[in-house]
Amino acid sequence: MNITEEQLINDITKINLSGRMDIEGVSHIEIKFAEMTSSPRVAFIVDMSAVPYMSSIGIRALLINAKAVGKRGGKFILLNPEQNVKNVLETSGIDQIIPICSDLNEALAKVSA
Amino acid sequence: MLAKTILSRILHSVRSWPAVSGLLVLITLHIFALIPYQNTLRTFSFDLYQMAFPRERISAPVIIVDIDEESLRQYGQWPWPRSLLARLLARVLHMDPAAVAFDIIMPEPDRTSPCQITKYMPGIDQALVEKVCALPGNDALLAQEIGRGQVVLGVAGIDQAAQNTVRAPPMQSIGPDPKNMMRHFNSALTNVAELDAAADGHAILSADVERGVVRKVPLTASVGNAVLPSLSLEMLRLASGNPSFIVKSSSNGIESVGVAGLSIPTQADGSIWVHFSPHDPTRFISAALVLEGKLDPESIKRKLVLIGFSGLGLVDFPSTALGERVPGVEIHAQILESIFDGTTLQRPAWAIWVEAGLMAGLGLLVVLVFPYMRASLHVVILLVTTVALIAAGLFIFRQYHLLVDVASPAFLFIVMYGATLADSLIREEIQLKALEDDLRKQREQAAKAQGEMEAAMRFQMGILPDASLTFMNEPRVDIAAKIEPAKMVGGDLYDCFMLDEHRLFFSVGDVCGKGIPASLFMVISKTLCKSVAMQDDMHDMEIGHLVSKANLEISRDNSEMLFVTAFIGILDLRTGVLTYCNAGHEKPLLAAAGCYPKELGGLSGPPISTWEDFAYKTHSYRLSSQEFLCIFTDGATEAFSRDQEEFGRHRLVDLLSNIAADANADSIIKNTFSFIHNFVSGADPSDDLTMMVIKWNRGTST
Numbered sequence: 001m002n003i004t005e006e007q008l009i010n011d012i013t014k015i016n017l018s019g020r021m022d023i024e025g026v027s028h029i030e031i032k033f034a035e036m037t038s039s040p041r042v043a044f045i046v047d048m049s050a051v052p053y054m055s056s057i058g059i060r061a062l063l064i065n066a067k068a069v070g071k072r073g074g075k076f077i078l079l080n081p082e083q084n085v086k087n088v089l090e091t092s093g094i095d096q097i098i099p100i101c102s103d104l105n106e107a108l109a110k111v112s113a
Numbered sequence: 114m115l116a117k118t119i120l121s122r123i124l125h126s127v128r129s130w131p132a133v134s135g136l137l138v139l140i141t142l143h144i145f146a147l148i149p150y151q152n153t154l155r156t157f158s159f160d161l162y163q164m165a166f167p168r169e170r171i172s173a174p175v176i177i178v179d180i181d182e183e184s185l186r187q188y189g190q191w192p193w194p195r196s197l198l199a200r201l202l203a204r205v206l207h208m209d210p211a212a213v214a215f216d217i218i219m220p221e222p223d224r225t226s227p228c229q230i231t232k233y234m235p236g237i238d239q240a241l242v243e244k245v246c247a248l249p250g251n252d253a254l255l256a257q258e259i260g261r262g263q264v265v266l267g268v269a270g271i272d273q274a275a276q277n278t279v280r281a282p283p284m285q286s287i288g289p290d291p292k293n294m295m296r297h298f299n300s301a302l303t304n305v306a307e308l309d310a311a312a313d314g315h316a317i318l319s320a321d322v323e324r325g326v327v328r329k330v331p332l333t334a335s336v337g338n339a340v341l342p343s344l345s346l347e348m349l350r351l352a353s354g355n356p357s358f359i360v361k362s363s364s365n366g367i368e369s370v371g372v373a374g375l376s377i378p379t380q381a382d383g384s385i386w387v388h389f390s391p392h393d394p395t396r397f398i399s400a401a402l403v404l405e406g407k408l409d410p411e412s413i414k415r416k417l418v419l420i421g422f423s424g425l426g427l428v429d430f431p432s433t434a435l436g437e438r439v440p441g442v443e444i445h446a447q448i449l450e451s452i453f454d455g456t457t458l459q460r461p462a463w464a465i466w467v468e469a470g471l472m473a474g475l476g477l478l479v480v481l482v483f484p485y486m487r488a489s490l491h492v493v494i495l496l497v498t499t500v501a502l503i504a505a506g507l508f509i510f511r512q513y514h515l516l517v518d519v520a521s522p523a524f525l526f527i528v529m530y531g532a533t534l535a536d537s538l539i540r541e542e543i544q545l546k547a548l549e550d551d552l553r554k555q556r557e558q559a560a561k562a563q564g565e566m567e568a569a570m571r572f573q574m575g576i577l578p579d580a581s582l583t584f585m586n587e588p589r590v591d592i593a594a595k596i597e598p599a600k601m602v603g604g605d606l607y608d609c610f611m612l613d614e615h616r617l618f619f620s621v622g623d624v625c626g627k628g629i630p631a632s633l634f635m636v637i638s639k640t641l642c643k644s645v646a647m648q649d650d651m652h653d654m655e656i657g658h659l660v661s662k663a664n665l666e667i668s669r670d671n672s673e674m675l676f677v678t679a680f681i682g683i684l685d686l687r688t689g690v691l692t693y694c695n696a697g698h699e700k701p702l703l704a705a706a707g708c709y710p711k712e713l714g715g716l717s718g719p720p721i722s723t724w725e726d727f728a729y730k731t732h733s734y735r736l737s738s739q740e741f742l743c744i745f746t747d748g749a750t751e752a753f754s755r756d757q758e759e760f761g762r763h764r765l766v767d768l769l770s771n772i773a774a775d776a777n778a779d780s781i782i783k784n785t786f787s788f789i790h791n792f793v794s795g796a797d798p799s800d801d802l803t804m805m806v807i808k809w810n811r812g813t814s815t
Contacts, residue, residue: 056625056678056747063723064674092678092697093719097727 001025003032012043012111014079018050021058030061037065042074043111045104048081054088066098075111077101129480136476136529140469143521151521156328158520159386162510163434168390168447171454175446176413177397178205180422184401191424194225195251197404199258201420204403206262208413211352214265214344216318216421216442219252219304226250256311263351265314267344270298270336277303280315281339282350288362295360295367295383296321296334316347320444326432327444332370333360333383345448346370346377348417365462377452378459386458386516387444388451389433396446397423419445460516471502471522479529495530499523566629570598573632576639580609580805581779589686590617593778594805595786597748597798604631605746605801606639606677615687618646621805622679623698623746625720634675638721641666642681656683657717657731660694668725676720680744689736689809694729696721699762701744704769705737706776713742738811741781743769748802752789755796760789778806 001019008014015036019025037044046062066076078100081089089095101107142148178201180191188197205213222229228246231237249257259266268279279301298319303309320330332343342350342358350358355372362368366381379385400420402408421442430438433447451457475498483491506519580594594607604624612618620642624631645663654662660681667677680701682693693713697720704710715732718724736742745765752760768788772781782804789802 056623059720060625060674060676063676067674067723091699091716093695093716094697094723096716097719097724 001029003029016047020053022055054085132480155518160434166511168388174453176416179397180400195223195255199254202258208410210418212263212348213418223251259311266312267318268301270319275300283357285357285359291360291362296331298336301336314347316344317341329384331384388458464517475526591778591808597802599798605803606635617684620681621744622677624677655731657729660729664721667722676722678720692733704741705739706774710769736809742807744805746803748800
C-alpha cells in the first residue's frame with residue numbers, strides 16, 4: 001500500500017490511500033497514517049478511490065485514525081470509495097460513524113462545516 | 114596501505130598472542146637445541162640430502178687391505194699370529210705406500226709367539242724353553258716392520274678411567290686451548306707398548322655411532338690429558354711428512370684441524386659430518402692377495418693404506434648415512450676420500466639462526482596472516498613453501514656441502530598450520546553446538562508456546578456452548594453452531610442460551626484480527642455480552658439497548674483498538690418473533706427447502722467497540738417454521754481456494770438454495786463446511802469459519 005498527503009485550502013489535509021487494505025497492506029502504512037492524522041490539523045479527507053479491497057484490518061485502521069481525529073474535535077471523511085469497498089463499509093456500519101462522500105466539494109463542505 | 118592494514122590486524126588480533134609467545138618459546142628452545150626429537154628429525158633430513166646427492170668418488174687415494182673371508186680361509190682364523198701381520202705389513206710397505214694405518218687394536222701380547230707357546234707345554238725341557246724364548250717374538254717381528262714405514266696405530270677411547278699412558282703426536286694449537294672443546298675420553302684401549310713404541314703415528318679410532326649409524330666423526334679427540342688426531346688425520350700427517358697436526362680454535366670452539374698445507378673445517382667439537390659415497394668394492398684388496406705377492410705394486414704405491422677386516426663375524430657393520438651397512442674400516446676410507454676431494458660436509462654456525470628465522474617467519478605467517486586468507490590459498494602457500502624449503506636445503510647441500518636443516522621449519526610450519534586448522538575446527542564445532550542449543554531452546558519454547566496456544570484454544574472452545582446439546586430438550590427450536598479457527602486461537606465467537614423460559618438469546622461475532630489478541634477480545638466480548646444480557650434489569654430491555662450497553666462495557670478497555678462485528682438476537686419461542694441487532698456483521702441468510710435464500714436486512718450500527726456511546730437500533734423479523742436462519746462470519750464468504758479464488762457470498766447463497774426437505778440445522782452446517790473444505794482443498798484457511806443455524810418449530814408450541 002501507499003499513502004500520500006496533500007494540503008488543500010483552509011488547512012484541510014487530503015490523504016490518498018492506494019492498494020489493498022488487507023493485513024499486509026495496512027502494515028505498510030499504519031504508522032505513517034497515524035503520524036499524518038496526529039498532526040495538529042483537524043480536517044482530513046481520505047481519498048479511497050485507489051483502494052480495491054477492504055478487510056476488517058482496513059476498517060480498524062480507518063477507525064483508529066477517525067477516532068484519534070474525533071477526540072481532538074476534528075473531522076474525518078472518506079472520499080469516493082469503490083463500490084465493493086463501499087459495500088463493506090456499509091455492511092459493517094462504518095458509514096454510520098465515518099461520513100462517506102462521493103464528491104470532493106461535498107467533502108470540503110462537510111469538513112468546513 | 115596493505116602493510117598498514119595487516120599491521121593493524123596483527124595488533125588487534127589479541128587471540129593470536131598465546132600462539133605467538135608459544136612460537137617464541139619454541140624458537141628459543143631450538144636455538145639452545147632443547148627441542149626433543151628435533152635432532153632425530155634433523156639427522157634424518159641430512160641423511161635424505163646424502164641419499165639424494167651421495168658423494169661421487171673423484172680420486173681414490175685410499176686402499177683397504179682387507180682381511181676378508183678369503184684371507185681367513187687361506188691363513189686361518191682370527192686372530193692371526195702377529196708374525197703373519199708382520200709379513201702382510203712387509204708386503205704392503207714393499208709397495209711404497211704413502212702411509213699405512215691399522216684399523217685393528219692389539220692390546221695384549223700375541224699368544225702364538227714362540228716363548229708364549231712354551232707356557233702351554235707342561236713338562237717342557239727348560240733348556241728348550243730358553244732356546245725358544247731367545248727367538249724373536251711375533252710382536253717384535255711386527256714392531257720391526259712397523260718401525261720400517263710410516264705406520265699409524267689406533268687406540269679406542271673408553272669412558273672408564275684407567276691408568277695407562279697414551280702416546281700422541283705433537284699438536285700445534287692455534288687459538289685458545291682446544292682440549293676442552295673436543296670429544297673427551299677418560300682413557301683408551303691401547304696397543305702393546307712394544308708396537309706402540311715402534312709406530313710413527315698414533316690416532317684415535319673411535320667414532321660415535323648414533324643408533325647404528327655413523328654420521329659425525331671426530332677428527333681430533335682428547336684421551337686423558339693427551340690430544341689425539343683421528344686415524345685419517347694422522348695418516349695425512351705422516352703422508353705429508355709433518356711433525357705435528359694443527360688444531361685451530363676460537364672462543365666459539367674448534368674451527369678447523371689439519372696439518373701444514375691442509376686445513377679441514379670442522380664443527381665446534383672438532384668433528385666433521387661424513388659425506389658418504391656408496392659402498393665400493395674397488396676400495397678393497399684382499400689381504401690374501403697381498404700375502405701371496407700377486408698384487409700389482411702400482412695399486413698401492415703412494416696410496417693411503419688401511420689394514421682392517423671385513424670378515425663376517427669379526428666386526429660389526431655400522432650403517433652409513435646412506436643406509437648401507439659397511440665394514441668400519443670403509444668409513445675411515447670415506448673420510449679420507451672426502452678430505453682429499455675437499456667435499457667434507459659442514460654444518461655452519463649460522464645455520465641454527467637461519468633455521469630460527471625461518472621458523473619465526475613461517476610460524477608468524479600461520480598465526481597472523483593466514484586467518485585473513487582464503488583456505489584454498491593456505492594449501493598453495495603450504496605446498497609451495499615446503500617444496501621451496503626442501504629444494505633450498507638440497508641446493509645448499511649439493512652446491513656448498515653445507516647442512517642446513519629445512520625439515521624443522523617445514524615441520525613446524527605444517528604442524529602449526531594443522532594446529533590452527535584444528536583450533537578453528539574446534540571453534541566452529543563449539544559455535545555449531547551453541548547454534549544447535551539455541552535452536553533446541555527455540556524449539557522447546559515454540560513447543561511450549563504451542564502447548565499454551567492449544568490450552569488457550571481448548572479454553573476458548575470450552576467457553577462456547579454445544580448448541581445441539583444445550584437445546585436437545587427444547588423441541589421448539591432446532592439450533593446448531595460450529596467454529597473452525599484459522600490459526601490456533603480464533604477471533605470468532607458465538608453464544609446461545611435461554612434468557613428465560615421462552616426466549617432464546619444467541620450471538621455470532623467476528624473479532625477484527627486473528628491470533629491471541631483477537632481471541633482474548635473474543636472471550637471478553639462474549640462474556641460481557643452474556644453478563645449484560647443476564648443482568649436482571651436488562652431482561653425486558655430491547656436488544657438494541659442491550660447491545661449498546663454491552664458496547665459501552667467492551668469499549669472501555671480497548672487499547673488495541675480491536676472491534677467485533679456481531680449479529681445478536683433474541684428469538685421468542687412462543688411466537689417465532691426474532692428481535693435482533695446487527696453490529697456491522699455480514700447479513701444472515703434465511704433459507705428454506707425449495708426456496709431461494711433471502712437476506713435478513715437491517716443494520717443496527719457499526720461493529721461493537723468502535724464507538725463507545727453508539728445507540729444500536731433494534732430490528733425484528735418473524736420467522737416461519739420452515740425458515741432456517743443462517744448466520745456466518747466472513748471466514749465462509751472470504752475463504753480462498755488454492756488458486757486464490759474467493760468462495761464468495763454467491764456460492765453460499767447457491768448452496769443454501771438447494772437444501773433438502775429433511776434438512777436440519779446440524780446437516781446444513783455439515784454440508785456447508787464440507788462444501789467450503791472442498792473448495793479451499795487444503796489451502797490454509799484465511800480466517801476463522803463460523804456458522805450458526807436456527808429454526809423455529811411452530812408445531813410444538815402451544
